[in-house]
Amino acid sequence: MVPQPFEEEEEPFARIDAVKAKELYDDHSATWIDVRTPEEVAREGRIPGSRLVPLDALLENPWKHLRTDNVVFVCSEGIRSALACDLAAAMGLTQIYNLEGGILDWAARGFPVEKESQVRRLRG
Secondary structure (H helix, E strand, O other), X not given: OOXXXXXXXXXXXXEXXXXXXXXXXXXXXXXXXXXXOHHHHHHHOEOOOOEEOOHHHHHHOXXXXXXXXXXXXXXXXXXXXXXXXXXXXXXXXXXXXXXXXXHHHHHXXXXXXXXXXXXXXXXX
């Protein structure tokens, strides 16, 4: 018997590049969740309007943070955000996006990023 190659399963989320993510951002139709640590956000900045939910907190209590579909997950490079996407899919969400290249690619393309000093100023 000849072994059959594994069929690749389709991922339960969409991997999108920064350009496609920017379209969703400009459309204001998605919820943005940043799964990095506060220290990373302070160092690298964040996408305006994104909500910081570190991956550990998301794993600890996903029901608290994942209530609606149409979510874009962000991290530094797109690896931890892919784990968050898998978790969201396991919870039944179906419109889930992973920002490939993460905030680093987003920022490199000149898309909006708030630095910590801007975030503090906004909070007053």
